[in-house]
Amino acid sequence: MFKSLLIPIDGSEDSHVALNVACQLAAPIQGKLHLLHVRDPYPQLHRGEMLSVEAAIKAASVETAFAEGRKVLDRALDTLPSFPGYNGEFDTHIKQGSPAKTIVAEAERLKVDAIVMGSRGLGQFKGLMIGSVSHKVTHVANCRVICVHEKPREHATQAPHEFVDFD
């Protein structure tokens, strides 16, 4: 039974699926759901792009982080009516920083039973089965981590004959 779950939301379809799965996992005992959006203020810098001083100051502002994070979490909550049966409590958290580190730290702070997250997010590079944030969180978190995705990945279904049968 899951008494409390952390659902990291980046606005991606997989993270919305994760929220719906979390509702189903929490429904039997109406466990508490913590939605978390982590805002990396400088994604441009990770992509090697330039950032003006004005843009950097605006991006780092707590108000900007909160307003944009709120929108992301509200959009995720809007996807919920299609999964009735959960009437428990939601809590929302918006933080600035490195997504993976912050997700792991929040899971510890909130003492959740598990993290339910998307296996992929908003990243453009879809060649890998799992994104860098879910990869790091699954390796570092001190609690259970459940990664979910909506659609079968194309490259995961292309060559079933490549699986080795040991029987």
Ligand SMILES: Nc1ncnc2c1ncn2[C@@H]1O[C@H](COP(=O)(O)OP(=O)(O)OP(=O)(O)O)[C@@H](O)[C@H]1O
């Ligand atoms: N900034 C974030 N805030 C909250 N949750 C996040 C954030 N970024 C990612 N996540 C969570 O991690 C899951 C996987 O996203 P991840 O970023 O690992 O994949 P990706 O975007 O496809 O790849 P990458 O970011 O490595 O290019 C998302 O579905 C979401 O649950």
Ligand SMILES: [Mg+2]
């Ligand atoms: Mg990502």
